[in-house]
Amino acid sequence: MRNQVFKAVGKQVAYGVARKQLDRGGAFDLKLGMALLKDARVPAGSKMLALGIGVAAVAVFDTLEIPLEALIAFLLPVLGVGINFAVDGLQYVTGSLLLAAVLLPRLAPPQIVERIRNERDRVLVPATAPSAR
Numbered sequence: 835m836r837n838q839v840f841k842a843v844g845k846q847v848a849y850g851v852a853r854k855q856l857d858r859g860g861a862f863d864l865k866l867g868m869a870l871l872k873d874a875r876v877p878a879g880s881k882m883l884a885l886g887i888g889v890a891a892v893a894v895f896d897t898l899e900i901p902l903e904a905l906i907a908f909l910l911p912v913l914g915v916g917i918n919f920a921v922d923g924l925q926y927v928t929g930s931l932l933l934a935a936v937l938l939p940r941l942a943p944p945q946i947v948e949r950i951r952n953e954r955d956r957v958l959v960p961a962t963a964p965s966a967r
Contacts, residue, residue, distance in 0.1 A: 867935025869950055870942055876950075880942045881934070888933035892926050 870876050871884075907914040939947050 862936055863939065864932065864935045866947075866951060866954065867938045868931075869954060870938045870947065871931075871935060873946075873950055875946050876938070876942045880938065884934035884938040884941050885930055887937055888930035889926065891933050892929040895929070896922060896925065 871881060903918050907918060910917070
């Protein structure tokens with residue numbers, strides 16, 4: 835009984851914490867990061883830096899998987915190699931994009947990030963101060 839209570843409460847607590855971070859404006863706002871990757875106002879240098887860090891991080895994770903990949907290739911010689919290539923390719927593409935989306939709001943100029951965040955929330959902010967007549 836006690837384990838069931840801890841399990842139910844633990845799931846609710848974990849879901850609440852994750853929801854706060856994944857929601858709009860949280861530390862891991864993937865939708866904002868993807869919007870920044872697509873937007874032309876974000877400098878290409880910031881995008882390339884975020885993607886480069888993402889690729890490097892995925893490469894580090896991939897090297898940690900080498901013993902497991904060797905075991906799979908040994909147990910399933912032909913099929914294991916094909917599966918390994920497919921998984922690695924998917925891992926490099928999706929992993930790099932997701933990590934870049936998490937990092938880009940911190941690497942892009944803050945004014946642009948705030949403007950795009952406001953546009954996504956449909957908050958109208960003038961681009962420049964109106965001239966006095």
